[in-house]
Amino acid sequence: MPPVVKPSTPRVSEPAQPSRLPLPAANPAELASTAPFAPLIYTAIHHPKGSTDNPTEVMRSLIQRHLVSTLARHTGSATPRDWWVATSLAVRDGIHERMIATQAVHNIHNVRRVYYFSLEYLIGRLFGNNLLATGQYEAAKEALESLGQDFEHIRDAEVDMGLGNGGLGRLAACFLDSLATLDYPALGYGIYYEFGLFKQAFINGHQMEHPDNWILFGDPWEVVRPEYTQQVQLYGRVENVFDDRGNYRPRWVDTKTLLGVPHDIPIAGYGTETVNLLRLWSSKATEDFDLAAFNSGGYVEAVREKAVGETVSKVLYPNDKTENGKELRLVQQYFFVACSLRDILRRHFRTPGNSWDNFAEKVSVQLNDTHPAVAILELMRILLDEQNIAWETAWDVTTRTFAYTNHTLLPEALEKWSVALFQRVLPRHLQIIYDINARVMHAVEIQWPGDNEKKRVCSLIDESGGKGVRMANLAVVGCHAVNGVAELHTALLKKHLFPEFDLLYPGKFQNKTNGITPRRWLLKSNPRLSAMITGRIGDGWIRDLDLLRGLEKFAGDAEFQSEFMAIKRANKADLAAVIKSECGVDVSPDALFDVQIKRLHEYKRQHLNLLHIMALYRRLLQNPGLDVVPRVFIFAAKAAPGYDLAKNIIRAINVIGARINTDARIGGKLKVAFLPNYRVSLAEKIIPAADLSEQISTAGKEASGTGNMKLALNGALTIGTLDGANVEIREEVGDENIFIFGMTVDEVEALRAKGYKPWDLYHHDEELRAIVDWLGSDYFTPGEHGAFGALHGSLLHGGDPFMVLADFRAYCDCQAKVDRAYRDTAGWARMAILNTARVGKFSSDRTIREYANDIWKLSPVPIR
Ligand code: 26Q
Numbered sequence: 001m002p003p004v005v006k007p008s009t010p011r012v013s014e015p016a017q018p019s020r021l022p023l024p025a026a027n028p029a030e031l032a033s034t035a036p037f038a039p040l041i042y043t044a045i046h047h048p049k050g051s052t053d054n055p056t057e058v059m060r061s062l063i064q065r066h067l068v069s070t071l072a073r074h075t076g077s078a079t080p081r082d083w084w085v086a087t088s089l090a091v092r093d094g095i096h097e098r099m100i101a102t103q104a105v106h107n108i109h110n111v112r113r114v115y116y117f118s119l120e121y122l123i124g125r126l127f128g129n130n131l132l133a134t135g136q137y138e139a140a141k142e143a144l145e146s147l148g149q150d151f152e153h154i155r156d157a158e159v160d161m162g163l164g165n166g167g168l169g170r171l172a173a174c175f176l177d178s179l180a181t182l183d184y185p186a187l188g189y190g191i192y193y194e195f196g197l198f199k200q201a202f203i204n205g206h207q208m209e210h211p212d213n214w215i216l217f218g219d220p221w222e223v224v225r226p227e228y229t230q231q232v233q234l235y236g237r238v239e240n241v242f243d244d245r246g247n248y249r250p251r252w253v254d255t256k257t258l259l260g261v262p263h264d265i266p267i268a269g270y271g272t273e274t275v276n277l278l279r280l281w282s283s284k285a286t287e288d289f290d291l292a293a294f295n296s297g298g299y300v301e302a303v304r305e306k307a308v309g310e311t312v313s314k315v316l317y318p319n320d321k322t323e324n325g326k327e328l329r330l331v332q333q334y335f336f337v338a339c340s341l342r343d344i345l346r347r348h349f350r351t352p353g354n355s356w357d358n359f360a361e362k363v364s365v366q367l368n369d370t371h372p373a374v375a376i377l378e379l380m381r382i383l384l385d386e387q388n389i390a391w392e393t394a395w396d397v398t399t400r401t402f403a404y405t406n407h408t409l410l411p412e413a414l415e416k417w418s419v420a421l422f423q424r425v426l427p428r429h430l431q432i433i434y435d436i437n438a439r440v441m442h443a444v445e446i447q448w449p450g451d452n453e454k455k456r457v458c459s460l461i462d463e464s465g466g467k468g469v470r471m472a473n474l475a476v477v478g479c480h481a482v483n484g485v486a487e488l489h490t491a492l493l494k495k496h497l498f499p500e501f502d503l504l505y506p507g508k509f510q511n512k513t514n515g516i517t518p519r520r521w522l523l524k525s526n527p528r529l530s531a532m533i534t535g536r537i538g539d540g541w542i543r544d545l546d547l548l549r550g551l552e553k554f555a556g557d558a559e560f561q562s563e564f565m566a567i568k569r570a571n572k573a574d575l576a577a578v579i580k581s582e583c584g585v586d587v588s589p590d591a592l593f594d595v596q597i598k599r600l601h602e603y604k605r606q607h608l609n610l611l612h613i614m615a616l617y618r619r620l621l622q623n624p625g626l627d628v629v630p631r632v633f634i635f636a637a638k639a640a641p642g643y644d645l646a647k648n649i650i651r652a653i654n655v656i657g658a659r660i661n662t663d664a665r666i667g668g669k670l671k672v673a674f675l676p677n678y679r680v681s682l683a684e685k686i687i688p689a690a691d692l693s694e695q696i697s698t699a700g701k702e703a704s705g706t707g708n709m710k711l712a713l714n715g716a717l718t719i720g721t722l723d724g725a726n727v728e729i730r731e732e733v734g735d736e737n738i739f740i741f742g743m744t745v746d747e748v749e750a751l752r753a754k755g756y757k758p759w760d761l762y763h764h765d766e767e768l769r770a771i772v773d774w775l776g777s778d779y780f781t782p783g784e785h786g787a788f789g790a791l792h793g794s795l796l797h798g799g800d801p802f803m804v805l806a807d808f809r810a811y812c813d814c815q816a817k818v819d820r821a822y823r824d825t826a827g828w829a830r831m832a833i834l835n836t837a838r839v840g841k842f843s844s845d846r847t848i849r850e851y852a853n854d855i856w857k858l859s860p861v862p863i864r
Pocket of ligand 1: 171317323408415514705
């Protein structure tokens with residue numbers, strides 16, 4: 001039984017104490033505005049008088065009205081962007097009504113909610129998604145066409161909302177979709193970055209980065225909520241004050257203040273009334289911020305200081321592995337977490353009857369990796385310093401509130417902040433870290449008396465090298481649940497990363513295998529296949545992906561197979577046109593489309609794929625008559641701007657690919673296309689056209705992967721290692737419908753223990769040696785010696801840390817099997833169909849239900 005929390009009235013801050021959080025008392029006006037919950041008749045509000053009930057007609061007049069009254073545009077001069085905005089606004093009208101209704105129900109019933117805390121959301125485009133979710137897709141399409149507009153063209157006017165790096169950010173977006181679709185009361189919190197992930201271009205094969213000023217012309221989906229602006233303190237120092245009973249009452253003083261302004265994006269569930277919110281904070285400088293500078297440095301200084309306040313939400317860090325030590329990144333993390341917690345408290349305490357007693361019953365916060373883990377410290381600070389609540393009670397409330405998802409095992413990717421930096425930015429929070437740590441050390445001493453090694457690994461403070469705060473350890477001790485993102489990943493998490501904590505906190509570690517939303521990754525991105533599936537088994541699969549099993553019985557049906565493969569071919573023809581316009585490369589839709597799309601990272605081994613391409617090219621040069629299935633190797637990937645080796649791999653693929661593409665000697669049998677600027681909307685074009693899905697990470701390194709699920713769902717066969725969720729994909733689709741190769745985790749560990757020597761492999765495999773030498777020569781870059789020196793060096797002198805050479809031969813052999821399998825058209829079609837039919841498990845709806853049942857203890861709240 002957790003200790004009973006003393007009823008405490010939230011305190012209202014005194015103006016003289018800026019570090020005090022103003023917890024608002026229940027605001028009757030705010031409640032009243034949401035109070036009268038009556039059935040809403042949506043169309044009545046916007047339905048222009050005298051018009052018909054025909055949805056296309058209604059949509060048409062709404063679009064025209066927004067064009068004129070909102071955008072001040074004549075239909076004759078409207079640009080595609082104007083049409084896109086006007087149509088979005090027409091759809092948004094209805095979504096807003098549902099959003100208001102949803103929030104009213106949640107507020108009135110004082111429901112338990114989950115708050116998803118994430119530094120990243122890779123939403124992509126919202127237009128098609130919102131049209132489908134609200135059942136207005138056909139109406140909008142017909143309305144626009146009746147107005148003389150090309151629907152696809154209008155759709156392409158929307159720029160992606162690219163506020164994330166990769167898998168973790170896209171997972172957050174899929175989760176929001178499933179939460180709304182399943183009627184769970186949920187809110188996403190994050191940062192309203194002015195610049196999302198950089199745009200990528202290639203010059204002479206090199207990656208070039210350009211700013212992504214996505215918001216430049218405004219976003220029709222968002223609503224700014226200045227009335228919910230929050231204040232956040234940073235920097236300053238702690239005064240060690242004791243009250244008249246000798247109790248420690250620290251005061252955090254001389255702080256700088258930032259304002260956070262919320263921008264709300266509605267998240268409409270599919271086929272349901274629920275519309276949840278994604279609330280993103282943008283930073284603003286306060287007047288005090290200005291004034292202090294004004295007094296000391298004058299007007300220009302004041303404006304400069306103001307600009308500093310606004311840099312906090314300027315830009316997303318473009319790394320998908322921790323970039324240690326960047327002060328602005330820590331400030332971003334704290335800024336968003338502090339704003340979000342204050343917003344949660346505002347919502348909680350405005351409802352009569354709510355108190356700290358029932359806080360953890362109403363509020364569940366999921367931390368998307370350790371990036372928002374400073375929230376644990378901030379809630380503790382509020383409870384201890386602002387609410388004067390005793391440590392044990394505060395810790396109980398805090399740990400019952402938070403849960404943490406781990407997304408990586410790579411030691412270099414675990415967040416570690418220098419103690420000195422923490423001291424400067426968040427001095428009071430650092431004290432709280434030490435106080436938590438003292439208790440953790442005590443618990444370790446009880447469990448393993450006298451064992452200093454156990455204390456060293458469990459400590460929140462890393463004492464090796466420069467002292468650092470281990471955010472993963474903080475998250476593990478400060479949360480009631482910790483989860484990995486695939487079975488294998490969770491097992492390794494317990495075995496290698498946190499074995500002591502697993503013993504110390506039995507039952508805390510759980511698995512939640514990732515998932516993807518079928519709405520975006522099949523219904524929206526692959527309309528041909530969606531229509532065919534619906535034609536055979538009905539449309540229930542859109543909300544219950546396990547129903548795709550109903551397709552298994554068609555896997556051997558010749559007519560179904562040819563229809564399925566005709567759809568694949570049509571999707572490939574569409575992608576061929578994109579490849580032509582983006583890369584200038586001609587490819588045939590009859591070739592095998594071999595796809596590797598993901599962030600560029602050594603552990604993902606795009607360079608293993610490249611070595612295989614070079615092997616095929618070399619075999620063809622030596623034997624032009626060689627019978628190989630024509631293939632198009634398709635890549636898309638961004639490299640972190642400071643990751644030189646990753647950039648070198650991009651250059652190598654581009655340059656070697658260009659040589660292959662223009663080499664008449666191989667008769668167009670191989671083509672290589674590296675599509676620039678990988679993003680959600682591009683993924684939606686590539687995935688439906690893929691035959692083969694490359695999931696070839698070094699075993700044990702990829703926590704889950706989610707692209708693997710998207711590709712399999714769209715009928716691509718996987719070639720992959722037993723890593724991440726590939727293991728579970730194999731279990732679902734069957735061993736005979738997937739191409740597995742290479743070392744297992746155990747084999748990787750054994751080889752490393754024995755001492756891995758890439759040179760031995762190099763010396764013993766003639767073909768491998770020739771290819772690696774070729775890569776190291778200036779054959780592909782005449783006159784530019786050592787162009788791929790970084791890559792070449794890493795494979796040999798660098799010790800090949802991701803064991804590319806060790807898996808090379810197995811990979812080539814497996815690719816030869818793929819080649820043979822593709823020649824059997826019916827056999828391939830059967831396998832592809834079985835992939836689509838059997839990956840229902842990987843719906844994010846299943847994942848979200850598991851989180852809701854096992855971690856959040858959350859029930860759906862249907863609206864109406
Ligand atoms: C941290 C601190 C400073 C700067 C950047 C970062 C940072 C940002 C993003 C660290 C990591 C990330 C992203 C990690 C990520 O995307 N991980 C992937 O998460 C997916 C969803 O669970 C998994 O499927 C992938 O296996 C995993 O690599």
